[in-house]
Amino acid sequence: MKDSFENEISRRRFIAKVGKGFVAANVAGTFLKAAAAKEVAAADSPGSKLGWAIVGLGNLAIHEILPAFAKCEKSKVTALVSGHPDKANKLAQQYGVNPKNIYNYQNYDSIKDNPEVDIIYIVLPNGMHAEYTIRGFQAGKHVLTEKPMANTPDDCQKMIDAGRKAGRKLMVAYRCRYEPYNKEAIRIARSGELGPTQVILANNGWRVTDPDQWRLKKDLAGGGSMMDIGIYALQAARYLSAEEPTEVNALIYTTPNDPRFKEVEENINFQLRFPSGILANCTSSYGYDAQSHYRVIGTKGWLEMEPATVYRDLRMRVHRNGISEERSLPALDHFTLEMDHMSECVMQNKEPLTPGEEGLRDLKIMMAVYSAAKTGKTVKL
Amino acid sequence: MKDSFENEISRRRFIAKVGKGFVAANVAGTFLKAAAAKEVAAADSPGSKLGWAIVGLGNLAIHEILPAFAKCEKSKVTALVSGHPDKANKLAQQYGVNPKNIYNYQNYDSIKDNPEVDIIYIVLPNGMHAEYTIRGFQAGKHVLTEKPMANTPDDCQKMIDAGRKAGRKLMVAYRCRYEPYNKEAIRIARSGELGPTQVILANNGWRVTDPDQWRLKKDLAGGGSMMDIGIYALQAARYLSAEEPTEVNALIYTTPNDPRFKEVEENINFQLRFPSGILANCTSSYGYDAQSHYRVIGTKGWLEMEPATVYRDLRMRVHRNGISEERSLPALDHFTLEMDHMSECVMQNKEPLTPGEEGLRDLKIMMAVYSAAKTGKTVKL
Numbered sequence A, B: 001m002k003d004s005f006e007n008e009i010s011r012r013r014f015i016a017k018v019g020k021g022f023v024a025a026n027v028a029g030t031f032l033k034a035a036a037a038k039e040v041a042a043a044d045s046p047g048s049k050l051g052w053a054i055v056g057l058g059n060l061a062i063h064e065i066l067p068a069f070a071k072c073e074k075s076k077v078t079a080l081v082s083g084h085p086d087k088a089n090k091l092a093q094q095y096g097v098n099p100k101n102i103y104n105y106q107n108y109d110s111i112k113d114n115p116e117v118d119i120i121y122i123v124l125p126n127g128m129h130a131e132y133t134i135r136g137f138q139a140g141k142h143v144l145t146e147k148p149m150a151n152t153p154d155d156c157q158k159m160i161d162a163g164r165k166a167g168r169k170l171m172v173a174y175r176c177r178y179e180p181y182n183k184e185a186i187r188i189a190r191s192g193e194l195g196p197t198q199v200i201l202a203n204n205g206w207r208v209t210d211p212d213q214w215r216l217k218k219d220l221a222g223g224g225s226m227m228d229i230g231i232y233a234l235q236a237a238r239y240l241s242a243e244e245p246t247e248v249n250a251l252i253y254t255t256p257n258d259p260r261f262k263e264v265e266e267n268i269n270f271q272l273r274f275p276s277g278i279l280a281n282c283t284s285s286y287g288y289d290a291q292s293h294y295r296v297i298g299t300k301g302w303l304e305m306e307p308a309t310v311y312r313d314l315r316m317r318v319h320r321n322g323i324s325e326e327r328s329l330p331a332l333d334h335f336t337l338e339m340d341h342m343s344e345c346v347m348q349n350k351e352p353l354t355p356g357e358e359g360l361r362d363l364k365i366m367m368a369v370y371s372a373a374k375t376g377k378t379v380k381l
Helices: A020-038 A059-071 A085-095 A108-113 A126-138 A153-166 A180-191 A225-241 A334-348 A356-375 B020-038 B059-071 B085-095 B108-113 B126-138 B153-166 B180-191 B225-241 B334-348 B356-375
Strands: A050-055 A075-081 A119-122 A142-145 A170-172 A197-205 A247-253 A267-273 A279-285 A290-298 A301-305 A316-320 A323-327 B050-055 B075-081 B119-122 B142-145 B170-172 B197-205 B247-253 B267-273 B279-285 B290-298 B301-305 B316-320 B323-327
Touching: A050 A059, A050 A334, A059 A075, A059 A085, A059 A334, A075 A085, A075 A108, A075 A334, A108 A126, A119 A126, A119 A334, A126 A142, A126 A153, A142 A153, A142 A334, A153 A170, A153 A356, A170 A334, A170 A356, A180 A225, A180 A290, A180 A301, A180 A316, A197 A225, A197 B197, A197 B267, A197 B279, A225 A267, A225 A279, A225 A290, A225 A356, A247 A356, A247 B247, A247 B267, A267 A356, A267 B197, A267 B247, A267 B267, A267 B279, A279 B197, A279 B267, A279 B279, B050 B059, B050 B334, B059 B075, B059 B085, B059 B334, B075 B085, B075 B108, B075 B334, B108 B126, B119 B126, B119 B334, B126 B142, B126 B153, B142 B153, B142 B334, B153 B170, B153 B356, B170 B334, B170 B356, B180 B225, B180 B290, B180 B301, B180 B316, B197 B225, B225 B267, B225 B279, B225 B290, B225 B356, B247 B356, B267 B356
Parallel strands: A050 A075, A050 A119, A119 A142, A142 A170, A197 A279, B050 B075, B050 B119, B119 B142, B142 B170, B197 B279
Antiparallel strands: A197 A290, A247 A267, A267 A279, A290 A301, A301 A316, A316 A323, B197 B290, B247 B267, B267 B279, B290 B301, B301 B316, B316 B323
16 A cells, blocks of 8 residues: 555646746756855765655655756755665666665665665655654654644654654655745735735645545545645645634535545635634635635735645735736745755754644644534634 | 715725726617617606615715616616705706605605605615615515615514515615626536536625724624625625525634724624535625635636626636636626616516515524624534
């Protein structure tokens, strides 16, 4: 089971094809300037980049993460962990990874003896994040794990504890926190230029097709659309408000007898209350394709992102005084920025912007969303 | 108190200025053709139009309703009811109303003796709709009342009963049900061409400024933004789904110590569940100006209206197969269409599309929204 996800076709494939050239050109220019200003070391000189092992070679790793290393300043891929030796060998050749640094899930722990690996990036199904993160810490490595951090708050806590015990960094891959559009949205939302925020709308939907994929298995995914899709809406409400929700409402619906949804939910709409009075209305769906979308509404205007949280081609619109204005920002690679942030934190012994505690917070709130939907009561946090 | 609203400046003033010429030209063309095809009677010949009395000469009456008669096929204004004789006289002159047909709130009941009045349009504050509707029925007239129909379901029922007893028609002024954009949105949403609807998002916000206006008085308005603004989102969810909600969640927030909100709520976000599984997320605010907006999301695509429910310049976008397409429709005057529908129902002894029972349904659901917000529990309907 643990390898099957690596062969899946996912939505990530479809949105991976657009705008690569533009992104690469843009990033190269920006980074060359930054490199010239900040560091004497040449981009590829030994020691200027930390070594990364990618655990799990599914679509996300193949189409986004591995290509993103080309633009990294502080990160290079030095190892691969996969249940498919042929695929791993091919990718190792493509990305210049030494064949001796290819691992499988059985000999994964021996990565502790490999000094070329500083950081492990867990790109496995959600239910496997805890185990492979903890084993990564036990091997003495730092860990970046995909989101959701784990299936349960308990597992998140175990991962945090394991990192502390090992004296290693733990970061959750909330890539939107590292890319220019969402960073600018956060700046505007928190700046007060739209007046105090009153309401946040955040929506995300993706129509799943293959009923056999791991995202639809409770033990591997932890839940349905909420864990995979709704987490973006939840994150957006949290990072745009810069507050933690105190109350949660939810309604859930799953099409009866749909072969896709034997174990996990299809649609879940949830509401959040924040301490300052901000209210958020959020949606999450595996039933329809909707562009990721959010709107932050202040007393003086509003800001909209659509698409808001996909890998590229994000769009921002700001509305004030009756005028809607589109804002364009550099389209940098989210994964490049995210991985270099992690490398920098390790190099400089800094806490990541999105540490394990951030992943734990989302898990606790998501459990409250499920509880509110189940009980028909507002859950207080 | 009952006259003070007539002197207020409301938001309606601001959105009344755009596109008049275009609308008029468009409507004239359409109606001339329709008139030629359907009726032999000339547009202004006696007997071809029913006589209307407008009760309450506030901004809505002055800037929208009275001008809309110019384009009506079946309706003409023949009487005015107001607490301001000067204003009433001036408007009577402007719209060709016989000065003997000007009434005030004291001699309103004597309208029963006026054969030039067939239909009474109640444009008073919400809390006065019941009394003036019932007195209108007692005067033997048919009644169109503004929305919300009344402050309470009890009052709605009394209005319905009074209409039945008098053998007269009762209609609630849900003008969006009569204009081309919302009618087309309803057609598309119900047609299945976007797949079964899964989620409806409906939002409405308007920043109130004058703290002394009747909309902020509990006895006149019945409640805050929910009654005035949220009702559009609720209506949209109901008419787009063609279903009645079975469950309601809500969160409410009002800025503390804000002089505007001593009696009624500022923001209320609510969720609805419909029998087929459709979930709706709705917002309602007196704290910010947000264009009225809704999105109907089906398994195969979505439809968006923004602005969705204001008096003119509505816009529709339909998204299917990765392509967003703007749809343009004739921009007809909502009030013209609404009033002519009422006249037609009276002429042909038909039930209006939005009878008193429709207003009562909204009131019952709005009371459930308030109850859900107050109790922190999902309210079943």
